[in-house]
Amino acid sequence: GIQVEQSPPDLILQEGANSTLRCNFSDSVNNLQWFHQNPWGQLINLFYIPSGTKQNGRLSATTVATERYSLLYISSSQTTDSGVYFCAVNPMDTGRRALTFGSGTRLQVQP
């Protein structure tokens, strides 16, 4: 099956700093989503981005489908950004609908 690798596995930032999270995947995809799982376990949709670039406030994401990677940018980080960020993909042309998740990047933003 498709492989999804996220880096870095852990990240500690001071409030106000910027960061870039990376997601590499092994096959072509027709769905790529970024999620934030907060400390209460809620999985929050950030972006649906199988290709291209999107921005939402302090967050933006870029997926380069031909090179099989996606980047999530967090600018001016806040303590509320803490949690685990997951990338999840659905492979193209398999008929499968399940998302395959990476192992996540655990982000801690310190005041």
Next chain:
Amino acid sequence: DTGVSQNPRHKITKRGQNVTFRCDPISEHNRLYWYRQTLGQGPEFLTYFQNEAQLEKSRLLSDRFSAERPKGSFSTLEIQRTEQGDSAMYLCASSLEGARPQHFGDGTRLSIL
């Protein structure tokens, strides 16, 4: 859009008991998915419905697990004869047909004593 609703939020039960969870998807979504997440891991796919038809099942879904979506709306996930290893967060998601984003509920956290 009221979001995906899951009940209960928490379930504590003794080993060997049966448990059932419910998921109400976003109303116009015809696809519904179940995932399981253990501590420190990403969610793993269990099964998927399109309307009332169960179209895909993971190898994780042992014969103690059964899922239904009888009228193509809400879904239930039952675990029979629970084991310690079933302790996890059970997440439900829904989506429209086609290459569309999946939207997740807040999950049901199962603890086996």
